[in-house]
Amino acid sequence: MITNKTLFDTVNGEPVYKLSLTNANKMTISCLSYGANWYELLVPTAAGPQNLLLNFAKIADYQTTNQYLNMSIGRVAGRIGKGRFKIGEHDYQVAPNERGNTLHGGPHGFNQINWDSTVVANQIIFTHQITSTDDSFPGDLDVTLTYTLTDDNQVLLDYNVLSHGETVFNPTNHAYFNLNAGDENIKNLELLLKSSHRLALDTEKIPTGKTLVNTDTPYGFETKKTLGAAIEGLQNIPEKGIDDVYLIDRHADNDPVAVLSDPDSNISVSIFSQRNAIVLFTANGFGPDQPYLTKTGQPYVGVALEAQTAPNAIFDHDYGDFSLQDGERQHYQTKYQIRF
Template sequence: MVVSKTKFGETDDKSVNLYKITNSNQTSISVLSYAATWQNFEVIEDGQKHPLIEHFDNLTDYIQTPYQVGKTIGRVAGRINKAHFTINDVNYQLKPNDGQNLLHGGNNGLQYQNFDAEIDSDNSVIFSHVVDGEDGFGGKLKVKVRYSLNDDDEVAITYTARTNHDTLFNPTCHVYFDVGEGNIRQQQLQINAKRFLDVDDEKIPTGKLLATTNAYDFKNFKKIGQGLKQLKPMDKFEYDDAFVVGDKAATIKNDQRAVDLYTDRNGLIIFTANPKDSQKASQYDYDSLAMEMQTLPDAINQKDFGETVLNKGQRVSYTNKYKYRKL
């Protein structure tokens, strides 16, 4: 196992570094200090390299993309209704950044920060950052994001946080998968979910859980393109949906390879996208699928959606895992 470090660019006069972890199979992941970003996930099959996730090769694209490609999202991933919540009878009104709602923790979230970094061992890198009252959240939050890769070709991302003030913490990696060189419609998806969230026109959960039927039924493997076709009669042309999942959340695959996704939380958001070509995206020509594992969105305002409150003095840790398999 080898970990290397190279300079990837600069932001605000500070270096942004890339760390590459390579295992005995020559499978590798690359991660950036900027936004604690998962920059690449690359495997070798029959001497050929295959990237499994959407990525950019320069810092400018990561800074400018509205798609948050590969970034650590937080304090809170997803939307918070009317940018408002209550913790222990204290009301918090944050500044909306998505209509009247808050998306991905606000405009100063973890996805815009350059983290400190250290090589933790021969197979892991730890990124650290402190946010202090940004976007209206209470208090100082110390965050660590640990990326590791083992010789079973499994990537683990562990998010750890501690706070000096009651706050929320529900991070994710906004990673976009493409296991078949851009042909996302032909790739197959399986999601271990019997229910998904009903949302309103602003994509805010109503509190209702719907059965995963028709276009939303991925209990067995189904081509993503088939699912998109099933959406059309509902006058929908993309996925941007939250599924209720368990430990083994999902698998995405083509005929040659698969990635299995595991989480210790209860939500998986999928989002069809084309981060590199806005014109194609506008024509619903998608090249990748975001798969974001987290506690269900707007959990703070919805009973039974899961716990995202992090109380003063408390420490919490979550782990998402992604395992590559050659088929």
């Protein structure tokens, strides 16, 4: 395994590091300390290394045009309506950052942190203690985020936490994939997603508590189909694409919950998760203001597949429980199998 750690940029006078791992098959992953960002997923091709992720040249581009691109997301992925929730009998109000709601951990979430970082053996490791003073959530968290690269072309993302006080923890990674070698959008890519239902959302994208059927609709990917077919079937809705919480159907532990593939190159990314939801977002409103290194900013330039616990678990424990008590530890893992 080849490892590397170099200076990438600075933020608020602090160095931002780029950390890289290259396995025996010449596949490379790189991360940035700012946001514990998954910066590159490079696979070898006849034309040279191809990045399967969108990325920017400098930190200012993330801060000004797309603050969640490939970032680690926490404490809580998704939206908390009006920033209000309960743990047991205790009511909490956290800082909002989107129309009065709290999105992706609020204005001081994981994506805003310049993490302590190291690269050891086949792992990139990020650590940080986030306090209630930092982000307005109750309790303090000791967080370790680990990216592991294996020689069979797997990337493991592990989220480990120790809670000091009661709190909530529902992290994810907001990676945007585009498997095309050229400057194309993602409509030609094929997706298999093992989900027959999605959460009903209100006009502010807050779960209503109800579910909707995906099967035999443009939202359905239980049988592999192109993202373009789904997008074309949704041109009559305001978003003109997908930004939805998919509930994962029961499946064998060794089966992927989603497979994204390029039928031309046979490059694919299979996602394995034991959590009960994936947010699928087809970058519907992205535009030329976003200066990607290898792609033109445009609608459908990438696709995000964010494994997490269903966000309505915060008010309905039939969908899970991501609250933590004082002294409690929690661990989640998402695995990506890359084929090329």
